Amino acid sequence: MNLITIFSLYPDQEACIEHLENVRWGDAPLCPHCGGFGVARKSEKHRIGRWNCRDCKSSFNVLSGTIFEKTKVPLQKWFLAVGLVINAKKSLSSYQLARDLELNQKTAWYMQQRIRAAMAAEQAPMLQGIVEADETYVGGKPRKGNKRDNDKPNKRGRGTKKTPVIGAVERGGRVAACVTDDLSGKGIVQFLKNTVDPAGTILITDEYKAYNAAKASYVHAIINHSVAYSDGETHTNTIEGFWALIKRAWYGSHHHYGRHWMPLFVAESAWKYNHRNDRDGFGSFMRGCFA
Numbered sequence: 001m002n003l004i005t006i007f008s009l010y011p012d013q014e015a016c017i018e019h020l021e022n023v024r025w026g027d028a029p030l031c032p033h034c035g036g037f038g039v040a041r042k043s044e045k046h047r048i049g050r051w052n053c054r055d056c057k058s059s060f061n062v063l064s065g066t067i068f069e070k071t072k073v074p075l076q077k078w079f080l081a082v083g084l085v086i087n088a089k090k091s092l093s094s095y096q097l098a099r100d101l102e103l104n105q106k107t108a109w110y111m112q113q114r115i116r117a118a119m120a121a122e123q124a125p126m127l128q129g130i131v132e133a134d135e136t137y138v139g140g141k142p143r144k145g146n147k148r149d150n151d152k153p154n155k156r157g158r159g160t161k162k163t164p165v166i167g168a169v170e171r172g173g174r175v176a177a178c179v180t181d182d183l184s185g186k187g188i189v190q191f192l193k194n195t196v197d198p199a200g201t202i203l204i205t206d207e208y209k210a211y212n213a214a215k216a217s218y219v220h221a222i223i224n225h226s227v228a229y230s231d232g233e234t235h236t237n238t239i240e241g242f243w244a245l246i247k248r249a250w251y252g253s254h255h256h257y258g259r260h261w262m263p264l265f266v267a268e269s270a271w272k273y274n275h276r277n278d279r280d281g282f283g284s285f286m287r288g289c290f291a
Contacts, residue, residue, distance in 0.1 A: 001282035006083045007076070016075035017049035020062045024290040031056060032064045066289050067114040077101050079282075081111050086281045091249035091268060113264060115285075120267035122288050124274065126197035130171040132204045132236045133192065133211065135183055136243040137162035138250060138262065163259050165246070165266055166191050169239045174274045177242070179263050185213030192218070206236055245269050 010016045021029065029051065030037050036055035044050050049061045063069045068078055080101055084092060094109035101108065139162035166188065167177030176195040180187060188210050196203065196218070203218040205211040206225050214220055223234045230237060246269045250257075257265055275281045 001083060001280065002087070003080055003083050006079050006282065010076055010079050013075055014048050016079060017062060020068075020075075020286070021049065023286050024062050031058065032060055033058045067118050068289075073103070073107065073111065077103070078111065081108075082115055082285055083282055085112060085115050085268070086272065086275075086285060088253075089272065090245065091253045091265070093253050096253075113261070116264035116268045118285065118289050119271035120264055121291075122271060122274075123291070124174055124176060124195075127168055127170040127174060127176060127195055128197045128199070128201050129173070130202050130204065130233065131168050131196050132171070132239040133166070133168040133188075133196070133214075134206060134236050134239040134243070135164055135166045135180075135208070136246070137164055138246060138266075139163050139256075163262055165243075165262075167239055167242060167270075168192065168195050169242055169273075171238060175239070175242050175270050177246075177266050177270050179259070179266060183210060185210045189213050189217070204234055204236060242269070242273055245273065 010019060028037065029039050031039055031051075031053035034053060034056040036053055038054040039051050040054065042050040042052055042059070047061075049063075051060055052058075053060065063071070068075065071078065081097060084097060084100060094105050094112055097103070097112060098105045098108035103111075137160055140160060164180055164183055165177055166180045166183065167175060168191075169175040178191065180191065182188075182190075192203070192214055198217045201218060202221060203211075203214055204221045204223065205214075207222055211220070211222070221234050223229070223231060223236060229235060246266060249265070249269060254265070272281075275284055278284050
């Protein structure tokens with residue numbers, strides 16, 4: 001959904017509240033605190049969308065327990081921020097979001113992190129079929145293009161101070177990725193158990209020896225990158241393409257973010273990849289906020 005559509009469908013706070021109530025409750029509003037259906041709408045002109053619960057005596061609105069809870073930013077700007085983040089394939093900086101929505105940078109950054117947290121909370125099904133697994137290292141400077149005699153290429157991969165990220169992707173399907181401190185065989189197997197269904201799955205990796213620990217649970221094929229980058233259907237080009245999205249966002253939009261926040265940025269890239277064919281990414285995101 002583009003920004004013009006969002007702006008026209010949700011022109012004010014009341015329209016945004018009405019949409020969220022429909023997404024969250026439909027025709028059966030309930031109390032988010034006690035789960036009771038004995039609720040009644042409060043008539044307050046200065047506060048739109050307030051409800052009372054007759055069971056637990058609490059007051060609430062549709063934003064309770066969501067990323068929008070207690071926000072002082074108009075919901076229309078939240079909706080526009082969601083649209084901007086979703087439509088930016090290589091992400092966007094908080095400074096750009098602040099300029100686009102007339103916010104200060106700290107508010108824009110806070111909103112982006114809440115949006116990313118909602119993306120990270122999405123429960124993805126286990127990957128199956130032909131699954132590629134790989135690891136990458138995020139951070140530092142990009143490789144130098146035209147080498148000069150005095151230039152030393154920036155160090156890549158293992159042994160750097162960059163942050164390791166491990167991932168697995170289903171051919172033609174979804175991706176799962178996370179920041180990790182353990183790229184040993186034990187750590188890799190634990191990640192795969194949490195994300196990849198061994199039943200009927202062919203796992204394809206590069207020649208990194210730690211992946212050999214997965215042979216006990218998965219049918220395992222290896223592509224040796226020192227010989228070739230693909231051998232028929234045996235390759236890791238799909239997961240390499242996903243790593244490129246993360247790194248283009250790092251180099252082109254963010255330039256730097258701390259390790260503490262990196263899981264949220266990785267989650268943003270994974271959510272966008274998993275919803276790349278979704279014609280209503282905005283609607284999917286909103287429904288996910290209340291899942």
